[in-house]
């Protein structure tokens with residue numbers, strides 16, 4: 001595991017974007033596993049800058065997002081589909097048909113989960129998986145549990161996750177209580193993983209996840225078993 005500590009969020013974003021850019025340059029049709037949350041926003045901003053400067057080409061890239069809220073349509077401004085369009089996809093030349101996000105309004109959510117796993121498999125798996133980390137150690141929306149969930153599944157969000165994510169909604173009671181998330185298989189089979197975390201609120205959980213026991217009660221701790229993980233942490 002490579003651990004990079006930087007001083008500012010801007011540095012974190014730049015470093016993370018460089019890792020993704022280098023992946024895309026070495027394999028233009030890379031399958032990028034993408035994440036939402038506030039941590040990767042700066043990374044996406046840097047990638048957009050690189051694209052605008054003619055340094056990066058997304059025309060062959062494919063993407064699979066980690067998760068989506070159940071009950072929010074892609075047009076909903078709080079959906080992760082909307083987040084990805086506004087923070088990245090609308091600003092670079094990735095083909096919309098090459099971007100994938102679980103469908104939070106699928107009639108049959110179990111079938112949607114199976115479809116998503118099949119899709120990841122058909123794409124040949126993820127080349128580079130970008131991750132944030134929740135304050136309870138969740139990755140994607142894999143919440144603390146008694147087991148690591150292998151496959152894409154629906155999950156009941158932890159109260160702490162609902163509280164943390166309430167800042168994006170009018171109020172906490174507007175935050176969906178369930179989500180679809182890829183399981184640990186998609187994340188652990190990614191050929192490399194890049195985790196970004198910033199701010200003092202992430203320091204303790206990051207320490208536990210990276211240096212403590214490997215346990216599904218801290219889902220990110222499973223990354224200790226992955227052979228190619230880079231963690232970029234900014235204290236501020």
Ligand code: GLP
Nearest residue numbers: 036037038039132133134140141
């Ligand atoms: C959400 C996402 C996670 C993300 C987490 C942390 O719960 N599903 O993928 O890692 O938020 O978000 P933030 O970076 O805003 O702290």
